[in-house]
Amino acid sequence: MAGTNRKPHAIMLPYPYQGHINPFVHLAIKLASRGFTITFVLTQSVHHQISRARNAAAAGHNADIFAKARHSGLDIRCTTVPDGFPLSFDRSLNHDQFVEGLIHVFSAHVDDLVGNLINSAAESESPPTCFIADTFYVWGSAIASKYNLVHVSFWTEPALVLTLYYHLDLLRRNGHFASPANRRDTIDYIPGVRAIEPADLMSYLQSPDIWTVVHRVIYRAFEDVKKADIIICNTIQELEPETISALHSQQPTFAIGPVFASGFAKSTVTVTTSLWSESDCTQWLQRKGKGSVLYVSFGSYAHTSKNDIVEIAHGLAASGASFIWVVRPDIVSSDETDFLPPGFEERVRDRGLVVPWCSQIAVISHPAIGGFLTHGGWNSILESIWCSVPLICFPLVTDQFTNRKLVVDDWEIGINLCDKGSITRQEVAEKIGCLMNGEKLDGLRERIRAVRQKLEGALSRDGSSERNFNDFVEKMEVRSRKKLGMITANGH
Template sequence: MAGTPRKPHAIMIPYPYQGHINPFVSLAMKLAAQGFTITFVNTQSVHCRISRAQKWIDGSDIFAGARDSGLDIRYATVSDGFPLGFDRSLNHDQFVEGLIHVFSAHVDELVANLADSDPPVTCLIADTFYVWASAIAEKHNLVSVSFWTEPALVLSLYYHLDLLKENGHFGSQEKRQDIIDYIPGVGTIKPTDLTSYLQADEIWTVVHRVIYRAFEDVKKADIIICNTVRELEYNTLAALHRKQPTYAIGPIVSDFTNQTVATSLWSETDCTPWLNEKPNGSVLYVSFGSHAHTTSKEDIWEIAHGLALSGVNFVWVVRPDIVNSNDAKFLPVGFENSIKGRGLIVRWCSQMKVMSHPAIGGFMSHCGWNSVLESIWCKVPLICFPLFTDQFTNRKLVVNDWKIGINLCDRPSITREEVKDKVKYLMSGQTSEELRNTIKKVSSTMKNALMSSGSSEENFHLFIENVKAQMNKKDGLAFEVRGEPLNHVWAPPAVNLREQTI
């Protein structure tokens, strides 16, 4: 009926990497529980990898169980422009070029084909790293939502790339190394705490071109949502919100819902029987994420020797492609025999299932954002070993700002003695007591944000109201958000950030 507000129907498109797919799936579940119709889009390649990991033979729909429980989540796959047999990891740069120039045409075709769906599509929720999202949303008269799956601090650094350039901290022959203190809402940050791409000498790689275009595109979005917590990145979020509507709705972690949706791109080993035999807090979990190809064989050897020397129990996720070489045998000779009984090496596992086990007492991590959030959720302090992208900036938050972890190394290479000492420190309940007490407080702050009166839950509902208001605006209907104009700027009350954070 003309003049009647439509039911929201969002197309959701994650970036085709594990760390982006997981929060998108959890958000889809939560939006569907609030009455949204969701069409979730994976690339055909991602879907095939999930199917192989789950040993499906019938091309199962990952959201079939969610629909059985009453959630209106539809599932679609679309070509990323490459054959299924194309090695996207080995040919990374060519693949990313395709995501820039080719993938958008396939997405555009899919959106056009959904034009007659019931209910009609009203909203596009796309990963911030897609450079074409606002153009597709505008073409099809959809509300454009940019979903940022990393911390607000990293979003703000990329958002204000022009300031870094103007001041010679990026893209300059001068390449200043003094403290950066001019990014709105950020306070101060050292150049060594910038993302790897902002520290790089070569600034015209394919990833840099994605960053440049994506962070011009995000400024055209109707709404930005962030997988973070207002209390943990208070000033940064407030500054971003003054630019355009920005909502912190995190943490969006994989146990966000009791519904089980298959998302893993690798077959998972169940570590529970092994962990059940270990004392509480005695096991170190070691994982460098789903996209670690920058690890050297030398670093892996030193970590292995350091773990062996520490005498600590550990679970180590070692993917076959973890090192930046074609050497399939990158662990030291005899290592696996030397750690029998106290070391478990697996190719992949459910991280939240492992981290939430009472035997886990610490996490040696690359500091991917999902890993940081999950570590806080499970109250497990970290040893930080960032490898690339946002991980260096995430380490700053973990070690310097929130004080819930320690740094493994500040030098280009690491030593086994360093690994041994840091592991023994973290896993000693007495010496790391302050870290453990602090992460409990940060975890409490995080979980409180998801309570019915918490900041993330409040922001989530404000975000939904804003989506509906923007839908009405596009339909020519009157719109307000809780009685206030849509351009109302969230003005945070004055608080002591340190006290509220920990």
């Protein structure tokens, strides 16, 4: 029968931020390695940023991020779709307007793309049968349902964060969220969560204003995820066993992480997805002793205040530690780019390197790196664990406060940067000293190596993440065959 030997074909749609794109790209490679056809969808803006960054690094560089993957035999096609805004529109400066567009406008462009992909599938090709969309899209189930696709919701953060959002109704009912005076006592009624303090909830669940555009995304997205056929999480069973189990009892949920870059996952396929041109720090690091350098980065998305940047700069200078500090030009805002203290770089030039962006994996995997001062993004945490680099946590927004709880309280592989209400240069210098040379250092390193072993075990041939990935693939393949059978029976 025509079509019975067709491969499963997944459309993959990451949220248009660096921290979401990276795990999506590596999942695409992993699925393609298992025989899937992948249509990977980037917004035109993201594709433009990646292309510009690659061309800055090497003039004339191929802008197709999956060219090497296809050359190695993987069937990954990359396509673009408009997000509803012109390329010149500053999505960082106009964050709320941009997110409104993702809710109300972007879905129409995605709908049009999916429809065209299905209608234009040649008889000899595999039509799309799966839609793997970021959990934060509020309309994933509607598009999957319209085109009769298997809907996979890909959650790129820890399962703890997913389950807290998943059970917003319980937090509301018990007065810990959306209450005139939110309760401040311990939360001990969320399925799969032993206990959590309100101060460790995601920033949006601590905010008094609960009707921002991001809150509206959260409300809709975490109702929509309950309609997904399958949920996959970039975490591992051994780190969050009770949480994953509780989610799985609600609907099929698979911990398939860490979904890593090729250098970590022992793959021969490399994909460059940086939205900014990367500085090469290798030669500078080569001159430093083992474990002597602190890496400082607050990720690709979060913003902080000029005062915090100034206090961190003075703290770094006073600490005496060698460091690489990634200072995004828009770390404060797109409008304000002059925020480092006058003369700072000259003052620390013998032991400090300030760069606008770099390959984080290349830096933290270098033997000279001994610690990581981080905002606590989930990718950064997983990468630090893999490289056995202890952490100083300085959460800024969203899941980072909850991630900090996992790192500092549950796994004890890092410390807080700020124990008080506001950050000071004295505490910054003190915490850097504690991480790099203090009495706690040996214990932190020992515990992070133990957690790394869990990650390694999960990714081994018989590990939990490999088993879960196989189960997830099998479930998708079964459902895809059913879809293909229906398509063939209908003569399409």
